[in-house]
Amino acid sequence: MDDQNAFFAALELIGGLDPTLGSVVALSLRVTLSAVVISAVIGLPVGAALALARFAGRNAVIVMFNTLMGFPPVVAGLIVYLLLSHSGPLGFFDMLFTVPAMIAAQTVLITPIIVSLTRQVVEDLWAEYAEQLRSLGSSTLRAIPTLLWDSRFSLITAILAGFGRASAEVGAVLIVGGNIEHVTRTMTTTIALETSKGNLALALGFGIILIGLTLVLNAGAFVAGRFAQRVAG
Amino acid sequence: MHAEPSILPLSVENVSLAIRGTTLVDGVSFTLGQGRRTVIMGPNGAGKSLTLRLCHGLIAPTAGRIAWQGPAAPAARRRHAMVFQRPVLLRRSARANIRHALSLAGFDRRERGTRAHLALERFGLAALAERSARVLSGGEQQRLAMARAWALAPQVLFLDEPTASLDPGATRAIEEMIGLFHADGVKIVMTTHDLGQARRIADEVIFLHRGHVHEHTPAEEFFEQPRTAEARAFVRGELLW
Numbered sequence: 001m002d003d004q005n006a007f008f009a010a011l012e013l014i015g016g017l018d019p020t021l022g023s024v025v026a027l028s029l030r031v032t033l034s035a036v037v038i039s040a041v042i043g044l045p046v047g048a049a050l051a052l053a054r055f056a057g058r059n060a061v062i063v064m065f066n067t068l069m070g071f072p073p074v075v076a077g078l079i080v081y082l083l084l085s086h087s088g089p090l091g092f093f094d095m096l097f098t099v100p101a102m103i104a105a106q107t108v109l110i111t112p113i114i115v116s117l118t119r120q121v122v123e124d125l126w127a128e129y130a131e132q133l134r135s136l137g138s139s140t141l142r143a144i145p146t147l148l149w150d151s152r153f154s155l156i157t158a159i160l161a162g163f164g165r166a167s168a169e170v171g172a173v174l175i176v177g178g179n180i181e182h183v184t185r186t187m188t189t190t191i192a193l194e195t196s197k198g199n200l201a202l203a204l205g206f207g208i209i210l211i212g213l214t215l216v217l218n219a220g221a222f223v224a225g226r227f228a229q230r231v232a233g
Numbered sequence: 234m235h236a237e238p239s240i241l242p243l244s245v246e247n248v249s250l251a252i253r254g255t256t257l258v259d260g261v262s263f264t265l266g267q268g269r270r271t272v273i274m275g276p277n278g279a280g281k282s283l284t285l286r287l288c289h290g291l292i293a294p295t296a297g298r299i300a301w302q303g304p305a306a307p308a309a310r311r312r313h314a315m316v317f318q319r320p321v322l323l324r325r326s327a328r329a330n331i332r333h334a335l336s337l338a339g340f341d342r343r344e345r346g347t348r349a350h351l352a353l354e355r356f357g358l359a360a361l362a363e364r365s366a367r368v369l370s371g372g373e374q375q376r377l378a379m380a381r382a383w384a385l386a387p388q389v390l391f392l393d394e395p396t397a398s399l400d401p402g403a404t405r406a407i408e409e410m411i412g413l414f415h416a417d418g419v420k421i422v423m424t425t426h427d428l429g430q431a432r433r434i435a436d437e438v439i440f441l442h443r444g445h446v447h448e449h450t451p452a453e454e455f456f457e458q459p460r461t462a463e464a465r466a467f468v469r470g471e472l473l474w
Binding site: 128129131132133134135136137138142146149150152231232 | 286289291310311314315317320321323324325333334337338339365367368385
C-alpha cells in the first residue's frame, strides 16, 4: 500500500468509527488525563512552594526539576517498571502491565514539567505580590493558594505542556503497560506496533486522531483562557 | 475609634538601613503621636519609602529600634496598614479583593461580608464591587486599595506616594479619602514629593535628605520658615540631589 492510499484508508477507519479504534482512543485519554490530573494535584503546590521557599540546596532542586523536564520517557518507564516488578519494592501491588502502572509512569514523566513551569510562573508573580501580601499579613504558606489562583491563566499552559508530553510519549507506557491488546494498548503504542507490521493505514489513522485531539484540547484551552483573561483582567 | 486603646506613639530611634553596603537610611529618629497628619518629604532617594516600610515592618532595620509604645502595642501588627504607590490587586472582583484582605486579617466569614460592603459603600465603589479589580482604571484601583485598607480598621495608615501615578482628578479623590480616614481618627503617615499635596494634607512634616532627618516640624513652620538650607531649597522648588 502506498502512502497516499494509507492516508485515505486512515480517514475511512476514522469515518467508520471502528470499535477497536474507539477503545484504544478511550484508553489513551484515560491514561493521559489521569496522569495530568494527578501531576497537577502534586505539581502545582510543590512548584509554588519551591517558588517561595528559601533553603540550602534550593538552586540544586530547581536545576534537578528543570533537567527532569527532559526526562526520557523510556527511562521513566524503566524506573516505574523496576519499582513495580515482582522483585521490586512495590511488587506486592501486582500492578505491572496494568492501566494504573501506565498512569504512574506518565505521572513520573510529567510532574517535573508542571513543577518547573509552576515554579517559574509563581516566582515571577511573588516578586510582584510579596510586599503587598506581607503588608496584609499573609504568611508565605498562606500566599501559595493566592498565587496559584492569580496565575491560573499561565498555569493552564503548564498543564497543557504536561498533557502534550504525556499524550505524545510511547516509551513509558510501552514498558510498563506491555502493549497488550484490549488492555494496555494506547494510540502511541499502536502506532509503533502497526508501523513495524507495515499496517500503515491504521498507524496513520491513530496519528491523525492523536494530533487532532491534541489540537482540539489546546484550542479549547486557549479560547477559554483568553476569554477568562479578558473578563478577569 | 478614639475610644479604643491606641498602638501609638511610634518611636523610631537611631534607625539605619544598609543594603549591600550602602547606607540608605542613616540614624533616623522621630516619634509619631496620635491625630496629626504626618507627611514625610524629600527628593527622590532621600529614604522616604524605606522609612515608611521600616515603620510598617516590611523591612527590618540594620541598626536602631522601632517600637509601638501605646497601650495596644502588643496587637500593633494588625492595626497599621499601608497603601503603595502602585497597589497590587488580585485577579478577582473588587469585593473579593477586600474580602481576601479581611480573611488574612483573621475576620470571620460574616464579618468579611459586612466590612467589605461598608468599605465599598463608604468610598463610592459599590457600583464596581463585582468588576474584576484588574480591569479598573488606575484611579479606581488606588481607591479600591484605600477601601481595602479602611476595611481593616487600622489605627495608622501609611501611604507611599499614593497619587504619584494618578491624574489630578484621581489625586483629588484619593486626597478626599485620606480626609475620611483622618476624620475617623486614623493616624496618617504619608510620603510625597509633591509640595502642593503636602501643603494640603500635612499637619507636620518630616523632611528627609540622603537618609537623614533634616527637620521634624509643624507644617506651617516647615513651609514658612524652614530651618535647614536643604529644606529651604526644597520648599523653594530648587533641585536637590
